[in-house]
Structure formats: structure tokens, C-alpha cells
Amino acid sequence: MENSIGIEKFLNHINDPELIAILNIQNVLLQELQNYAVNNGFKQLMPLLISPFTDPLNHQVYPATIKYGDKMLSLTSSMIFHKQLSLIPKNINKVFILSPNIRLELEHKQKTGNHMLEFSQFDFEIKNASMNDVMKYIEGLYIYIFDIIQKRCSEELKILNRQLPKLQKPFPVYSTTEIPLDEVDDYCTKLSKELNSPFFVTNLKREFYDREDPDRPKTYRNFDMFYPEGYEEALSGGEREYIYDDIIRRIAENDTDKKPLENYLKIAKMGLLNKSAGAGIGVQRLLKFICGKRKIEDVCMFNRSVGTNFDV
Numbered sequence: 001m002e003n004s005i006g007i008e009k010f011l012n013h014i015n016d017p018e019l020i021a022i023l024n025i026q027n028v029l030l031q032e033l034q035n036y037a038v039n040n041g042f043k044q045l046m047p048l049l050i051s052p053f054t055d056p057l058n059h060q061v062y063p064a065t066i067k068y069g070d071k072m073l074s075l076t077s078s079m080i081f082h083k084q085l086s087l088i089p090k091n092i093n094k095v096f097i098l099s100p101n102i103r104l105e106l107e108h109k110q111k112t113g114n115h116m117l118e119f120s121q122f123d124f125e126i127k128n129a130s131m132n133d134v135m136k137y138i139e140g141l142y143i144y145i146f147d148i149i150q151k152r153c154s155e156e157l158k159i160l161n162r163q164l165p166k167l168q169k170p171f172p173v174y175s176t177t178e179i180p181l182d183e184v185d186d187y188c189t190k191l192s193k194e195l196n197s198p199f200f201v202t203n204l205k206r207e208f209y210d211r212e213d214p215d216r217p218k219t220y221r222n223f224d225m226f227y228p229e230g231y232e233e234a235l236s237g238g239e240r241e242y243i244y245d246d247i248i249r250r251i252a253e254n255d256t257d258k259k260p261l262e263n264y265l266k267i268a269k270m271g272l273l274n275k276s277a278g279a280g281i282g283v284q285r286l287l288k289f290i291c292g293k294r295k296i297e298d299v300c301m302f303n304r305s306v307g308t309n310f311d312v
Contacts, residue, residue, distance in 0.1 A: 013179030014301055021156035022291050022299050025149060028096070029287060032148050033122050036141050037096045042124060047085055047099040048076055053260040055080045058206035062104035074260070075102040078280055080209060081264050083125035087274050088267075096124035098283075110307035113295045114232055114285060118304045125278030131221050131239050134277045135200055138225060138235070139169040142198060149290060162292035165196065165228065172199040175305055177219060181205060193230045200225050204236075208250035211239040226258075227289045234286065237279025244268045 014020060023085050034044065050070065055078035064075040079099050086095045099115040099121045126133060146167050150157070157164065174191060176184050202223045204210075210222040215240045222238025247268050251258055258265065267273065287299045297305040302312060 006309055009206075010303075013303075014263075019301065021153075021159040022287065022293075023289060023301070024156050025153045026287055026299070027160045028149055028152050029290070030283070032145055033141070033281075033283075034096075034098065036144055037094075037124060040094070040137070042096045043092060045082075045095050047097050048079060048082060048102060049102075050074070051076060051082070053081060053264055054078065056207060056254075056256050057103070058254075060106060062106070064102045064104050072085065075224040077101055077103050078121060079123055080207075080240075080280075081261075082277060083123060083278055084209075084242070084273055085264070085267065087125060087127045087276055093127045094124070096122065099123045099280075105306045109308060110305070112232070113115055113305075114288075115306045116284060116296055116300075116304050117306060117308070119285075120283040122281040122283055123278070124278050124280075125240075125276050127274050127276050129239075129277040131202075131223060131237065131277050134237050134279055135171075135173075135223065138171075138237070138279060138281075139167075139171055143167045143169060145286075146290075160291050160293075162290070164290065167198065171197055171225070173201060173223075174201050175201045176201060184199050188224070188226055189230075189232065192226045192228060192232050195228045198225055198227055198234065206236075206300045208247065208256055209241050211241050212246070212250065218228075225279075227285075229289075231289045233282075234289070235279050235281040237277070239275075239277040240273075242268070242273040242275055244271070259270075 009235050014167060050066065050073045052073060053078050054074040057077055066073050066075065076099065078101055081098055083095060086092060095117055101121050102118050104117055105115045118181060146164055150164050172195065179187050191199060200223045203219050205220060210220050213219045213221050220238065224236050225234045226232055227234050241250055247265065282298055284296050288296050291299055297303040
């Protein structure tokens with residue numbers, strides 16, 4: 001009986017005119033994210049779903065690994081390391097991937113309305129870039145995307161009763177330098193509820209690969225971007241550690257397991273990694289904000305949010 005209720009709910013969801021409008025907007029969004037990158041000199045990479053190493057993340061998740069022969073492989077939680085590796089060739093300076101990511105979040109993340117067990121990320125990296133270069137690129141991308149969707153999806157936005165905000169650059173920038181670590185999340189949530197523009201928050205202590213500022217130890221050349229109207233986190237980005245000794249030191253500080261990263265570290269030790277910066281945009285979160293929905297499952301045909309019953 002419970003399964004029948006789940007199936008009925010799914011059938012009602014996929015026949016909802018609002019979902020059709022959302023999927024039309026999604027078509028435009030995916031097309032224009034890629035068009036904007038290609039027109040700005042980026043090369044598109046194919047995504048990887050399995051690898052001996054992936055993003056260790058800065059929070060606890062259920063393990064997502066599979067055994068293949070005598071190897072233990074990880075399902076991709078992000079392509080952060082492979083973005084760096086793809087920039088080794090001299091004639092490749094900018095890359096992007098529309099990448100499926102698997103993150104088996106713990107159950108308490110369900111209450112955010114923002115977390116999924118699998119999601120798509122528009123992931124990009126730029127050789128010899130600073131975090132400020134990446135933030136400027138993001139501003140231009142978002143203004144372009146919102147203008148295009150306003151023009152091409154006006155009927156869909158009417159169906160959704162959604163008035164898109166008019167974005168202007170520069171987006172506000174806030175630093176956590178003076179904020180105690182255990183108050184950062186509440187600080188960002190408060191700003192998201194109060195502001196009417198997307199905004200950046202800089203200097204976040206997280207994964208070892210985000211570059212520590214060489215001039216200011218224990219501060220970090222990274223950022224998150226947040227949506228206004230209480231929609232919270234949009235994306236994460238920053239500059240990367242690329243010098244072997246710095247990577248090893250940061251791995252030790254973060255108590256990260258080095259074993260899966262063995263080949264990545266060998267390449268770093270050869271001095272082949274380049275200075276770079278980039279970011280990863282959660283596609284479903286962006287679609288959710290554009291469409292004015294509060295639960296991330298509302299913008300997906302198939303529900304893979306935390307807490308889903310996997311009815312289909």
C-alpha cells in the first residue's frame with residue numbers, strides 16, 4: 001500500500017504542468033551554461049563516474065565505493081583533482097564538465113531542502129587564475145543566464161509565478177576572517193535571508209586542496225556563493241594548492257588519507273600541477289532558485305534528495 005502511494009505521488013509529479021515548465025527552463029539553462037563556457041575559450045571534458053580517488057569532502061557522508069577486481073574505486077563526489085590534472089598540457093588553459101556527483105549525505109541534511117544523494121555540477125577550472133578572476137567569471141555567467149532565461153522562458157516563469165531578480169555586478173563579498181568558525185554557517189544563513197543579490201563569502205576552512213594564503217597563514221583563498229531570498233549555498237570555489245610540499249602539509253593538517261591519492265601526489269611531486277582556480281555550480285540548486293522552488297526534489301523528475309524512498 002505504501003509503495004502504491006509513492007507511485008501515485010510520482011505520477012502526479014511528472015504530469016504537473018509546473019514540472020514541464022521547469023524542464024523547459026532546464027533545457028535552456030544547460031545549453032547556455034555550456035555555450036557561455038565554450039564562447040569564453042573553455043574545453044569541455046567528459047565526466048568520470050569512478051576513480052581511485054575523489055573529493056574527500058569536508059563533512060561526513062556514507063561511503064560510496066565499489067570493488068572492481070582487486071581495486072577499490074570511489075564514485076565521483078566531484079572532479080576537483082581531475083580538473084587540475086587536465087590543465088597539465090600547455091595548450092589547455094580552461095576546462096569545464098557537466099558532472100554527475102554522488103554524495104550519500106547523512107539523514108539530517110534532509111531538512112535543508114538543498115541536498116541530494118546524486119546531483120549534477122557545472123564544474124570548471126582556469127589555469128593561472130586567481131579566486132577573484134573566477135568570481136568575476138561567475139558574475140558574468142549568472143547575469144548572462146538570467147537574462148537569457150528571462151527572454152526565452154517568460155511563459156514558463158509565468159506558470160511558476162516566478163519573478164527573476166535583476167542581477168547586477170559586482171556581487172557583494174563578505175569575509176569570515178573575524179567570524180568564529182562555529183558561527184560561519186549561521187552568519188551565511190542570516191545574510192542569505194537578508195540580501196536581495198547573490199553574494200560571495202570568502203576564507204572558508206575546508207578541504208586540503210583549497211589554497212592557504214601564503215601571506216596570511218590560516219586564511220584561505222576560496223569562497224562560497226549564496227543565493228538571496230533564503231535559498232542559501234549556490235556553489236563553492238577557490239584557488240588550488242599545487243606545490244607538493246604545501247599539499248602534503250595541508251593533507252596532514254586535515255587528517256586526510258593519502259593512500260587513495262598516491263598517483264595524484266606523485267604527479268604533484270613531479271612539479272606538473274599548475275596554479276589554477278575554479279568552482280563547481282550545483283545545477284539543481286541553480287534551477288531551484290530560478291524556478292522559485294523551496295525543495296530541491298521539486299525541480300527533478302526523479303527524486304534523489306536526502307530522505308527519498310526511491311519509489312522509482
